[in-house]
Amino acid sequence: MFSKRYIAGEKLEDAVTVSKQLAMKGVSSTIDHLGEYVTEIKMAKQVQRIYLEMIDRFEQEDLSVTYSVKPSNFGLLTDFETCFELVREVVEKARGYDSFVRIDMEDSSCVDAELELYQRLHAIYPQNVGIVIQAYLKRTPKDLLFLEKLHSEASPVNVRLCKGIYVEPEEIAFKDRKEISQQYVKALRFLLEKGIYVGIATHDRSLTDMAQQLIKQYAIGSEKYEFQMLYGVTPELRSELVRAGHKMRVYVPYGKEWFGYSSRRLKENPKMISYIIKALFKRG
Numbered sequence: 001m002f003s004k005r006y007i008a009g010e011k012l013e014d015a016v017t018v019s020k021q022l023a024m025k026g027v028s029s030t031i032d033h034l035g036e037y038v039t040e041i042k043m044a045k046q047v048q049r050i051y052l053e054m055i056d057r058f059e060q061e062d063l064s065v066t067y068s069v070k071p072s073n074f075g076l077l078t079d080f081e082t083c084f085e086l087v088r089e090v091v092e093k094a095r096g097y098d099s100f101v102r103i104d105m106e107d108s109s110c111v112d113a114e115l116e117l118y119q120r121l122h123a124i125y126p127q128n129v130g131i132v133i134q135a136y137l138k139r140t141p142k143d144l145l146f147l148e149k150l151h152s153e154a155s156p157v158n159v160r161l162c163k164g165i166y167v168e169p170e171e172i173a174f175k176d177r178k179e180i181s182q183q184y185v186k187a188l189r190f191l192l193e194k195g196i197y198v199g200i201a202t203h204d205r206s207l208t209d210m211a212q213q214l215i216k217q218y219a220i221g222s223e224k225y226e227f228q229m230l231y232g233v234t235p236e237l238r239s240e241l242v243r244a245g246h247k248m249r250v251y252v253p254y255g256k257e258w259f260g261y262s263s264r265r266l267k268e269n270p271k272m273i274s275y276i277i278k279a280l281f282k283r284g
C-alpha cells in the first residue's frame, strides 16, 4: 500500500520500530497520531488517551523523541477551553519526562486559536512546547513579531518553520513557489537573528542550501536549530544533511486514519505518482 512509504503503520509499536530504525541512522523523531477535526469532546478525550499512552511507551525507550499534536483533534474548534486542558495534560505528561510537544499548524481557520493555545501553554511550560509557522501565509511576519515578544532566555520560543500544506485563498496566502520560498528565507533569517530555536522543516534543496549558508553566516550553534523532514520523503537529502553534521528530526505519523494525510501529500506533489509506482515495483 502506497501509504506505507509515509506512515509508520497502524499501531503504536510500528512507530516505535520506525523511530528505532531512524535513531540508528542518527535521526530523531517526532511522533504524530493520525486524525483531524474532532467535533465531539468524547472523541477528543480518546485522542488524548492515545497521546498519554504513546508518551509513556516511547519514554521506556532510549530515543530522542518529541510529539506532534493537531489541536483540531482535541476539539479546538468545538470547545477551546476543553481542548486547552486536554493538550495541557499531554504537555504536562511530556514535561514529566523532560520531553517536548509541538503544536502543528493547521488550516487558516485554526491559526489564531493555535497561536493562543501556544501562548498559554508556553507561559506554563516554556521548555516543553513549540509551535509551527507557515511561510505561505501573508500574516506570518506579524505572527513572528508576536512570537518574538514571548521569547526570552528563561522562556525560549521554539518554532518549526514550514511552507504550509493547506489549500488557502490568495487573499491570505502566497501561491507562487518562488514567493513562498522568499517568505520562507525571510522568516528563517528573522528566527536565526533573534536566537529563536528553529526546526527547519523542508525537503526543498534550495532552502536547505540557503539555511546552511545562513547557519554558517550567523555562526548558529546546534543548540539553536535542527532540520526536519517527513517520514518517507527525500531520504537522500536527509542523509546528506546528517552527514554534514546537522541535527535531523523526522515526522513519523502512525494510526489508522492514513487517507487524509497521504492524499494531502499526493496533491502536494503530483510527481509522487511516479515515486509510488517505483516503490510498488521495488516492493514486488
Ligand SMILES: Cc1cc2nc3c(=O)[nH]c(=O)nc-3n(C[C@H](O)[C@H](O)[C@H](O)COP(=O)(O)OP(=O)(O)OC[C@H]3O[C@@H](n4cnc5c(N)ncnc54)[C@H](O)[C@@H]3O)c2cc1C
Binding pocket: 103, 104, 105, 106, 132, 134, 160, 162, 163, 164, 165, 166, 201, 202, 203, 204, 205, 228, 229, 230, 232, 233, 234, 250, 251, 265, 266, 268, 269, 272, 275
Ligand atoms: C517535519 C515537517 C512538519 C510539517 N508540519 C506542518 C504543519 O504543522 N503545518 C503545515 O501546514 N505543513 C506542515 N508541513 C508541510 C510543509 O508545510 C510542506 O507542505 C511540505 O514540507 C512540502 O514543502 P517543502 O518545503 O518540502 O518543498 P516542496 O517544494 O514541496 O518539495 C521539495 C522537494 O521535496 C520532494 N518532495 C516534497 N514532497 C514530497 C512527497 N510528498 N513525496 C516525495 N517527495 C516529495 C520533491 O523532490 C520536491 O521537489 C510539515 C513538513 C515537515 C517536513
